[in-house]
Ligand code: PLP
């Protein structure tokens with residue numbers, strides 16, 4: 001792909017030889033380059049790829065004070081033939097722009113986003129870890145850049161895209177605490193946006209859950225603390241008897257792209273998936289009757305993560321070893337990424353390059 005719009009400056013010496021692909025904790029290692037664009041005078045401009053480096057930011061930056069900060073998470077993998085592949089990239093710019101609208105930030109042009117991802121991933125393709133379950137995680141971030149303390153939308157923004165070689169987000173099954181004091185999102189709030197504040201607000205309740213011996217929170221609805229929403233970093237699925245159910249998105253839950261991927265894979269394999277309200281009481285009852293066969297989370301970072309137990313009030317619901325449905329989704333996604341499974345949906349697309357170097 002020839003991109004006259006993106007200027008490129010490369011690192012003098014890659015840090016890649018220092019990276020151990022067999023030891024990749026999530027989110028710690030960054031690749032050599034980042035894409036950057038600036039929004040000023042009502043337009044995005046200065047599209048560039050440059051060495052990843054700290055930014056110099058004014059202490060009065062509006063994003064720091066009032067939270068105009070949104071992000072995405074996507075992955076690139078290397079196919080068995082050595083080609084860098086993207087997974088459903090267009091879905092991520094659709095969601096980034098939906099988050100932008102909710103947070104009163106400017107949309108980023110979808111074609112430039114796709115071109116930026118293609119060019120950056122092609123440049124960083126040697127950073128894609130080869131082993132199944134590992135990937136090059138792509139983190140687009142948009143932040144306000146005005147230096148002012150009045151509460152109002154910023155007039156200036158930056159879009160940055162970083163890439164990071166990562167291993168599995170959850171190397172082992174996760175335990176969840178069904179939370180009844182704190183909430184993640186209320187109707188009319190920003191729960192559907194992938195915005196920094198949602199994650200900041202989750203940290204203290206998550207710390208309390210960890211002190212109780214759980215890995216993560218399973219959020220309940222903000223009004224009645226009755227209906228299951230999602231997990232801190234994933235959407236959630238339950239296998240009850242012969243039914244697969246997942247909370248329907250009602251405005252408070254992140255519309256997971258992996259959730260949609262999982263539903264389509266399950267449908268393709270002849271399973272029906274119910275998207276509806278699921279009360280915590282229904283889960284307790286199903287567990288009591290021995291009908292709760294499997295629980296798993298879905299997310300870009302997590303892919304599919306088995307849930308080992310759920311704590312709710314004084315109950316501890318142990319979930320056994322069954323991973324049948326979760327494994328079907330996980331092995332299909334990993335197979336699509338490696339190019340060993342047939343892509344009926346055209347979800348995997350090669351990252352094309354090179355762009356014009358300057
Ligand atoms: N819910 C939350 C709160 C998340 O942070 C994520 C991760 O992105 C998800 C759900 C799953 O979304 P996706 O599958 O698009 O990564």
Ligand code: COI
Nearest residue numbers: 073074233299300301302
């Ligand atoms: C993702 O799965 O991409 C996420 O954003 C989850 C988390 C790392 C915040």
